[in-house]
Amino acid sequence: MKFDKKLSFLLSYWWIMLLFTLGLAALAFGNPEGGESERENRTLQSAPRLTLGSWFDGRFMTEVEGYLGDQIPGRNAVLNASAGVMDLFDLRSDEERILAASVGRELEAAGEMGGGDDELLPQVTAVPAATPAPEVLSVSTPVPELTPVPENVPTPEPTPVPEITPEPTATPIDPAVKDTSKTRSFYYKKADGGVSTVFHFEKDAIESTISSLNAYRAALKEDGRVFFTYVPDSQRADKWLFNTKTYVGWHSDVEATIQANVSEGVYVFSAVNEFEPHMQADEPVYFRTDHHWSGLGAYYMVSSMRSSQGQPAMSYSDFSYTVHEKFTGSIYQSALDMAGTSVYDRLEIPTELAPVFSATYRNLDQFIKEVRYMEPERSSYSAFLGGTHEPFYVVETGFHTGRNALVICDSFGNAFIPYLAPYYDKVCQIDLREEHSFISQRNASVKKYIDHWNIDDVYFIVSNGNGVNSSYMRRTVRKYL
Amino acid sequence: MRVSVFVSTLVMIVLAFFAARYYKNREAILTEKARAALEQGNFEEAESLLGKVVEPAGENTEESEVQELLQESRYRAAESLLAEGKFSEAETAFSELGEYSDSRERIRECRYRAADALEKAGDYTGAAEAFFALSGYGDSLNRYDGCRFMHAGELEKEDKLNEAFLLYRALGSYPGAEEKARAIAVKLTGTSDPELAVQLAQGYSPEQIAVIERLYTARAALPKDVLAVGFFHTVGVRADGTVVSTGRNTESQCETGGWTNVTAVKAGAYHTAALKSDGTVVCCGRNTEGQCETGAWTDIIAIACTDYGTVGLKSDGTLVYTGYANETGVSGWQDIEAVAAGSYITLGLRNGGTLLSTHPSAAVSGWTGLVSAQANTGYAIGLTQEGHVLCTGDANGWDDCVAIGAGSTGYAAVTAEGAVLTRWFEDRNAIDFSDITGAAAVAVGGTHTAVLLKDGRVVCRGSNEYKECDTDAFLLAPAG
Numbered sequence: 011m012k013f014d015k016k017l018s019f020l021l022s023y024w025w026i027m028l029l030f031t032l033g034l035a036a037l038a039f040g041n042p043e044g045g046e047s048e049r050e051n052r053t054l055q056s057a058p059r060l061t062l063g064s065w066f067d068g069r070f071m072t073e074v075e076g077y078l079g080d081q082i083p084g085r086n087a088v089l090n091a092s093a094g095v096m097d098l099f100d101l102r103s104d105e106e107r108i109l110a111a112s113v114g115r116e117l118e119a120a121g122e123m124g125g126g127d128d129e130l131l132p133q134v135t136a137v138p139a140a141t142p143a144p145e146v147l148s149v150s151t152p153v154p155e156l157t158p159v160p161e162n163v164p165t166p167e168p169t170p171v172p173e174i175t176p177e178p179t180a181t182p183i184d185p186a187v188k189d190t191s192k193t194r195s196f197y198y199k200k201a202d203g204g205v206s207t208v209f210h211f212e213k214d215a216i217e218s219t220i221s222s223l224n225a226y227r228a229a230l231k232e233d234g235r236v237f238f239t240y241v242p243d244s245q246r247a248d249k250w251l252f253n254t255k256t257y258v259g260w261h262s263d264v265e266a267t268i269q270a271n272v273s274e275g276v277y278v279f280s281a282v283n284e285f286e287p288h289m290q291a292d293e294p295v296y297f298r299t300d301h302h303w304s305g306l307g308a309y310y311m312v313s314s315m316r317s318s319q320g321q322p323a324m325s326y327s328d329f330s331y332t333v334h335e336k337f338t339g340s341i342y343q344s345a346l347d348m349a350g351t352s353v354y355d356r357l358e359i360p361t362e363l364a365p366v367f368s369a370t371y372r373n374l375d376q377f378i379k380e381v382r383y384m385e386p387e388r389s390s391y392s393a394f395l396g397g398t399h400e401p402f403y404v405v406e407t408g409f410h411t412g413r414n415a416l417v418i419c420d421s422f423g424n425a426f427i428p429y430l431a432p433y434y435d436k437v438c439q440i441d442l443r444e445e446h447s448f449i450s451q452r453n454a455s456v457k458k459y460i461d462h463w464n465i466d467d468v469y470f471i472v473s474n475g476n477g478v479n480s481s482y483m484r485r486t487v488r489k490y491l
Numbered sequence: 492m493r494v495s496v497f498v499s500t501l502v503m504i505v506l507a508f509f510a511a512r513y514y515k516n517r518e519a520i521l522t523e524k525a526r527a528a529l530e531q532g533n534f535e536e537a538e539s540l541l542g543k544v545v546e547p548a549g550e551n552t553e554e555s556e557v558q559e560l561l562q563e564s565r566y567r568a569a570e571s572l573l574a575e576g577k578f579s580e581a582e583t584a585f586s587e588l589g590e591y592s593d594s595r596e597r598i599r600e601c602r603y604r605a606a607d608a609l610e611k612a613g614d615y616t617g618a619a620e621a622f623f624a625l626s627g628y629g630d631s632l633n634r635y636d637g638c639r640f641m642h643a644g645e646l647e648k649e650d651k652l653n654e655a656f657l658l659y660r661a662l663g664s665y666p667g668a669e670e671k672a673r674a675i676a677v678k679l680t681g682t683s684d685p686e687l688a689v690q691l692a693q694g695y696s697p698e699q700i701a702v703i704e705r706l707y708t709a710r711a712a713l714p715k716d717v718l719a720v721g722f723f724h725t726v727g728v729r730a731d732g733t734v735v736s737t738g739r740n741t742e743s744q745c746e747t748g749g750w751t752n753v754t755a756v757k758a759g760a761y762h763t764a765a766l767k768s769d770g771t772v773v774c775c776g777r778n779t780e781g782q783c784e785t786g787a788w789t790d791i792i793a794i795a796c797t798d799y800g801t802v803g804l805k806s807d808g809t810l811v812y813t814g815y816a817n818e819t820g821v822s823g824w825q826d827i828e829a830v831a832a833g834s835y836i837t838l839g840l841r842n843g844g845t846l847l848s849t850h851p852s853a854a855v856s857g858w859t860g861l862v863s864a865q866a867n868t869g870y871a872i873g874l875t876q877e878g879h880v881l882c883t884g885d886a887n888g889w890d891d892c893v894a895i896g897a898g899s900t901g902y903a904a905v906t907a908e909g910a911v912l913t914r915w916f917e918d919r920n921a922i923d924f925s926d927i928t929g930a931a932a933v934a935v936g937g938t939h940t941a942v943l944l945k946d947g948r949v950v951c952r953g954s955n956e957y958k959e960c961d962t963d964a965f966l967l968a969p970a971g
Contacts, residue, residue, distance in 0.1 A: 233918075233919040319916065320916045320917060321869070321916045321917065322852070322916065323869055323884070324852045324869035325850065325852035325869070327850075327851045328850040328852050333589055333590075334589070335587055335589045363834075364760075364798055364799060364815065364835060365779070365799060365815060408799070409798070409834070409868065409937075410722040410760065410798075410936075410937035410938065411900050411920070411937045411938070412937055412954060432834075
């Protein structure tokens with residue numbers, strides 16, 4: 011009997027000590043800045059801050075609970091094991107498997123994404139689990155209703171095009187918007203009125219991006235223009251679109267701050283804010299099974315950028331399309347076993363409207379080879395432009411406006427360029443991530459390429475992985491200028 | 492005990508054997524069952540059976556027998572929906588088949604039959620819209636006109652004479668439409684003169700009618716289609732029917748010296764086309780996309796050029812096209828009175844003043860009363876009989892205009908007074924013509940623009956990299 015009681019006591023004692031130790035380990039070895047869970051596709055709780063306010067309104071204890079839960083050692087291993095068991099018994103929906111797919115490692119191996127320098131998360135300061143809902147912000151530029159159509163089917167319904175309004179008179183910039191020291195965010199809007207942060211943008215990242223954009227503007231001719239947008243990858247979109255009872259929208263405010271601080275002739279666009287109404291209307295601006303935006307998403311961004319300059323925007327349906335009805339992309343490939351999935355995407359590859367000549371060059375103007383402009387027979391995102399070409403890719407569009415453009419991008423630029431092409435004589439492309447740049451082949455600064463190829467406008471089209479928070483926009487693009 | 496263990500083991504082995512055999516032949520068994528279901532018309536069952544066999548589509552482009560059977564099952568299910576009159580569902584089903592068989596064509600058939608059903612149900616407005624959307628498919632345009640005529644009749648019966656009149660007017664030379672329009676106009680205005688009655692019935696005041704007549708006279712006096720610009724060259728027709736050109740000639744686009752009896756000239760990116768008085772068309776320049784293959788054309792009354800194509804309007808109101816593949820879509824157009832083209836877009840101005848377009852960004856079903864139109868990348872402009880210049884997505888407020896031109900960087904118009912109005916999408920592309928008087932026509936390019944003066948001289952401004960603006964020696968057909 012005595013022995014039983016002793017044993018019972020010891021067992022309880024060791025359990026309590028174990029839990030206490032795990033808690034201490036979480037506090038000691040956890041990431042005080044939270045970090046991000048790719049598997050869960052969310053930002054983890056950062057170290058709680060004890061203040062009078064946070065104590066009395068309960069935030070502190072909520073943050074402690076969240077921090078202990080998110081930072082416990084071995085958490086990822088437990089989650090992976092859990093996912094494996096659920097897949098074994100087919101307990102997860104296709105959407106859950108897509109959301110859980112970790113794309114980064116696989117894509118690095120495939121050379122699709124930048125490695126090393128990618129900084130998906132900024133230096134995060136502690137954010138309470140729930141913040142008061144921000145002001146409901148008005149939707150950005152109204153865009154026409156569009157329905158992607160099958161190839162070779164005349165698109166009969168006239169598509170209303172945006173009104174081209176005269177250039178608005180300059181309005182004073184709100185100092186609060188211009189203030190780069192204030193943390194900016196990209197966040198989901200929740201159905202309960204709260205927000206869930208995806209990224210924070212801090213002063214250093216914002217100011218570095220501003221410097222990069224201004225540097226490129228200064229490198230162009232007097233009437234040259236720089237356009238910039240960062241595009242969230244589709245897993246950020248999937249998290250909203252697969253959980254529409256929880257999330258009702260998203261918003262990003264860093265672009266307004268950047269725009270308020272850049273030189274004249276630099277135009278900053280928010281793909282987040284532009285796409286929100288389209289996503290709320292269930293338009294497929296993103297793929298669900300591939301981490302890229304769709305051709306329709308890229309088209310909307312081109313239209314928005316061109317319309318801002320007073321140019322009539324072509325209709326999406328002006329192009330004819332090769333359609334792959336059951337496209338499954340990069341996320342599919344990494345979401346473990348997707349056999350029997352019911353989630354597919356429709357991949358529409360535009361056919362060019364004029365004869366195109368595209369080729370790669372090195373050492374400023376040394377011709378390497380002609381490359382196929384599009385590869386519509388591929389049921390893959392790489393059907394756009396046949397993938398990324400190195401070191402310097404030039405598309406002679408077949409159109410004539412007397413202007414040339416340079417697109418500095420990651421793979422998101424590949425769907426963008428076909429819709430940009432009709433507005434320029436030449437569209438050049440360069441990817442400055444080391445995996446795609448082959449510096450030794452380029453053999454000249456980007457400025458020299460700009461001058462040699464008579465570039466009028468520069469477009470920065472990057473995913474969030476190479477966006478404001480990444481060293482790509484903050485340092486790399488300037489390093490090679 | 493041992494016996495029962497032996498028997499149960501034996502039973503398990505036998506069951507396992509049959510299970511393995513079934514699994515091995517599962518695919519064949521399911522396929523046969525699916526084939527049988529298909530023959531009996533049980534498409535859902537066939538698809539369900541085949542779904543158990545077919546792997547999810549990925550990068551695999553090989554057409555296996557099972558894939559083929561699945562596609563056939565879906566195709567026949569779509570056909571069945573079409574036969575049952577479920578046009579929307581049938582259209583969806585065909586569109587999901589992608590490139591299989593003639594699924595694309597069947598989609599249009601679904602829409603056509605849906606429009607037909609609307610007409611039979613008496614919804615002439617809906618049917619007209621649906622047929623218009625199918626312009627170029629079969630007799631859609633005829634059906635469109637027919638529905639509008641019926642709708643106009645309905646409006647007449649409802650005593651909505653104004654609306655009926657405008658609709659009959661928009662029908663142009665559709666059989667019976669002109670007579671009906673005149674009759675209503677006389678009734679509305681109390682004027683015995685049918686022509687005057689028609690003008691008054693359109694809501695025009697006497698002053699407006701005077702403007703319309705003045706502009707009509709001004710337009711009639713202007714030379715037509717005697718000036719054109721390509722990417723880097725400029726071409727004109729002299730009064731004696733010969734052609735003069737200047738600019739880049741690397742692709743022989745300026746080899747026009749030997750042409751005679753030319754009545755109109757047009758230019759694409761790197762080619763030039765000319766209409767001769769005998770109704771034939773001659774071309775020079777780049778022909779890699781077939782844009783110069785006009786040798787067999789006859790009975791042509793007007794021509795136009797996209798960047799990489801040539802369009803001919805025949806006297807019967809139909810169009811012929813040669814050139815870059817993506818710029819087709821004019822087959823099936825009828826009752827075309829005028830043709831225009833630019834960039835990758837072709838426009839047809841129909842009898843009655845409505846506009847057809849090969850591409851949606853230049854498609855404006857609401858424009859009526861047009862006397863001419865032009866198009867370029869992403870937009871179209873139309874000149875109305877009142878002298879207004881309409882533009883998709885842009886409001887310019889211009890009036891009293893008699894000629895228009897559209898380019899990739901902007902568009903322009905000539906006023907009855909001979910001034911040149913311009914609208915450049917970006918200031919950096921602007922070319923100034925504010926000092927010009929006595930203009931008769933304008934041709935807008937991407938980097939240079941040419942203005943024909945009434946005395947036949949040409950003023951050309953913009954980029955002169957290839958001497959495309961060296962037009963001082965041009966003396967073209969003057970205004971009448």
